[in-house]
Amino acid sequence: MDTLKGFSVPLTPLGRSPLAMPPPWHYSSDCLVIEYWADASAIAAVLPPGVTADGNSAGRAFFWFLDWQFTASNDEITDPARYQYREAFVLLEALFEGQAVNYCPYIFVDNDAAIARGWSQGFPKKYGSIYQTRSLSAPGPAAAPLASGSRFGASVSAHGERLATARVQLRANVENPATVFNRPTVMRRYFPQLAAPLRQRPAPVDELTMSLTDNLAIVDVWAGSAELSIPEVRGEELHALAPLRVGQGYRLGMAYSVTDLRVLRNYSKAGG
Amino acid sequence: MDTLKGFSVPLTPLGRSPLAMPPPWHYSSDCLVIEYWADASAIAAVLPPGVTADGNSAGRAFFWFLDWQFTASNDEITDPARYQYREAFVLLEALFEGQAVNYCPYIFVDNDAAIARGWSQGFPKKYGSIYQTRSLSAPGPAAAPLASGSRFGASVSAHGERLATARVQLRANVENPATVFNRPTVMRRYFPQLAAPLRQRPAPVDELTMSLTDNLAIVDVWAGSAELSIPEVRGEELHALAPLRVGQGYRLGMAYSVTDLRVLRNYSKAGG
Amino acid sequence: MDTLKGFSVPLTPLGRSPLAMPPPWHYSSDCLVIEYWADASAIAAVLPPGVTADGNSAGRAFFWFLDWQFTASNDEITDPARYQYREAFVLLEALFEGQAVNYCPYIFVDNDAAIARGWSQGFPKKYGSIYQTRSLSAPGPAAAPLASGSRFGASVSAHGERLATARVQLRANVENPATVFNRPTVMRRYFPQLAAPLRQRPAPVDELTMSLTDNLAIVDVWAGSAELSIPEVRGEELHALAPLRVGQGYRLGMAYSVTDLRVLRNYSKAGG
């Protein structure tokens, strides 16, 4: 009889060591987001089966930087050394069965619990070092208030190589963020087989999934001018999605809870 | 038609970004190992179904610290910023279907590629910071040669908390390491389901596995006296396996390749 | 003729590589502060010549955790990977020539530019890993709003060992923070001599200094209940200042600029 506890490895007697315990998982974040356009064929090349580039988007993508705070059922909010984390990812506008979606091909975090929760959803997280300028309440040249003219920077690095650098200068408040952020995010949930006799068969977990966000709140949205660079780095393919053109930059707050996941397609089954 | 490449996430057009590409994976390491005895009931409590404490072992366990070098088919050996890593784990002497095995309940690494490869085998890796004294060739008080009287230290921390600290003083060369290191390692390979309607069903991946090591080489084995402490840390259960008694310390080199994995039992199928 | 630029090492032709360029330096921070009482003789033991324990304070001390944002004259605010940093320090209530001051014996930061600026002022900074719960604008269980009942945590670690852990639960806004934070901070500015013939002579830099803060702003001050632990760690003496009793916890914003430093006493001169 198996009495070990945990949503993720390691499964343990008391459920304190697992990287993740079962949801609900609660999140709140500051976000710096850059709208840009990438090469449409590079976007098509990274999409999984059944997901296609959105012709109306002409290569539109969003690069996100996030300063996350996480809590669940065990007072994680008061243990920031383990549960506060930073993240960067790219979203590509795409279509699935006619629905406008965002697909997440690359994502970086600086926290192992975030990797475990992310992989369980389909976010293909790797380890990175992420920073963004914060907006602080004590006034002065270092405060970066939410006000016209304020400047923010952000970056993501992995293993000591800079993968992306962004800058945003705020211009105006956005009254209706739904005009900008309105597509659901789909991902590929994947876990491999290592046993040699089975490696030619479909992976045990290979699904197209959709992120489900309860109680989504998007607040304090500001827009402005933006810069974004994604240099070529050996051992990474992110630069294939480098900007051909950069659109607006956004700075916003976002919160939601996760309790569920939608499986859109199981690639491991026949016809995947 | 799916042409994306990768053994692990992220699957990509060129196979450069995935945390892992398919094996063979080649490893070489310096190792500091402490033999010790833990509470037998604490060992029993962390073992998965079908694995039982080895009554003859009376709680015997080994705490390993490793300075790994990894390479595969893409010249990883010349990219140490991405592929060199450090690891610490505990092995518990146990039985599976009458066979003497070591079970690995906890393991820490400082590298994301090592997490991806590890999870695919069943090693329940979390992120940690690991150090061990090295034996360097240039002589002097800082060299720690492989010689009687040399002293080595090692430690593993996670999220800024020290999980284990060890010290070893070498006494003599061990001619036949097979007398010490002779049990295969078994692990629990596990990947969860997040979709709410499916969470009551068995996890999609839940297996008892055995590590397979090709071309295993264990060299330059020295033994000596040892100290080991595993303090209690909030958010971890490792200290349940703290030493009641410490045996010998070992310092050795180990190399092998991984191309396969043995699945001993599939817990997700009926009767698991 | 020396045309190299820089306030700190390395001095360079263009003044881009130096860890610090000349002030003004601008700072803004979120702060979590714990009032506590330490052993009065342990406080006395760490004070420099001419600084004495404040008998009226009975061992009162403050443990600070700070999430800093820094900028100067080169757009540092948009380069958070280099210039955003976290800090933790202890302040001890003391007297200097009859004036009530705070003395800073220990301080940890996670950034090398902050070490360079800090040493130049007299802050004896070492490298550490510091975290504090943030108050985010997007509402939900992970937001920690500035409101009665909100809970915050903070910690500082060095080299994988936890040096201090704190928790605060907010109760009420503090209308007049000057009742709490009203002593100037004094430090010991010290830079050694290594040349053997000169090591018996006074160090080339050994001064008692006072931090000067222009345009000081302290905002959004909340007080509440607090916990603080400072465990004993090998290789550190911080635990000699562990709490005998814990007072209130505070959460606040603080900003100021640095352009100058007051030298209170030069210990290197006769009679130091």
Place this chain on the structure above:
Amino acid sequence: MDTLKGFSVPLTPLGRSPLAMPPPWHYSSDCLVIEYWADASAIAAVLPPGVTADGNSAGRAFFWFLDWQFTASNDEITDPARYQYREAFVLLEALFEGQAVNYCPYIFVDNDAAIARGWSQGFPKKYGSIYQTRSLSAPGPAAAPLASGSRFGASVSAHGERLATARVQLRANVENPATVFNRPTVMRRYFPQLAAPLRQRPAPVDELTMSLTDNLAIVDVWAGSAELSIPEVRGEELHALAPLRVGQGYRLGMAYSVTDLRVLRNYSKAGG
């Protein structure tokens, strides 16, 4: 009466917390070294007063990567989490009063104690992340033995930006390393003044110094072919010393002790 102990800050009652205690300091290291030629005018531009480019060198420089082990009088060798560290620096061939020397304009380490000891000597250390391929004793594709054909890589990054990447393939053992490594290293020891009324006067510490290494041992020297790249990075000037041409690569072991420092010139005195 001042009874506080320490070679560096923080000065403390017991001398356990200081980043450095007085020498002797003992070092041993694995080293990967790349000989190259930089722009001679860029070299001249970074040299301090009295040090001139060596016309016979035509811009010759060496880029070093080091995996250090350190110990002193307090058993530091068994505390690798605090005292083992990695370093990278560039040495420029130069002349001082007719003597052939190497000047060190840039150096990066991943350890705060190494920063404190380095600054006291004149090494202008900043924080970086450094890696080099190791030569391990357990044989296999991941071992990188000291043998003809073995390949090594190395890199240094700061704040998530790659500053230099090197690769070396060994060809042959070097019998007499003195033909390669035979110049003393000179540095600029500098500590600034922050007090505004004094900032126009010479810095309190501004000296040209020479590193003194007791019991220097250079062992197991191999030479081979080499690659080196030093890309331009915002906020750094290292790339001004990028290679115009790359010479040989070396892999060696080096050990020495430090007990003293030679002051060649005091720039703070008249005529500096």
